[in-house]
Amino acid sequence: MRYRFDEFVLDTDCFELTKNGVTIPAEPQVIELLALLVNNGDRMITKEEINQKIWRGRIASEAALSSRIKSAMQVLGDSGQAQKYIRTIHKKGF
Numbered sequence: 001m002r003y004r005f006d007e008f009v010l011d012t013d014c015f016e017l018t019k020n021g022v023t024i025p026a027e028p029q030v031i032e033l034l035a036l037l038v039n040n041g042d043r044m045i046t047k048e049e050i051n052q053k054i055w056r057g058r059i060a061s062e063a064a065l066s067s068r069i070k071s072a073m074q075v076l077g078d079s080g081q082a083q084k085y086i087r088t089i090h091k092k093g094f
Helices: 028-039 047-054 062-076
Strands: 002-005 008-011 016-019 022-024
Touching: 002 028, 008 028, 016 028, 028 047, 028 062, 047 062
Parallel strands: none
Antiparallel strands: 002 008, 008 016, 016 022
16 A cells, blocks of 8 residues: 655555655564554554554563654654644643
């Protein structure tokens, strides 16, 4: 499935994110996380749901989750202050 937003294309079949046609390196879990967020752009995704979908029920540390969220934000050009694509809802989800 291909998702287009702004200058990005997220291709879940190829596990690839491109910006203006240029591939952006990203770990597979980051691509999975982006796909989860894009598929559910109309609602908040909880940390528990991310654990269930990305880590398939295995317990992931808060640091691992934070690392993947930070990586996903970085590949999209987001930051803690500029949350255009991924918005953090304190202690709830994204």
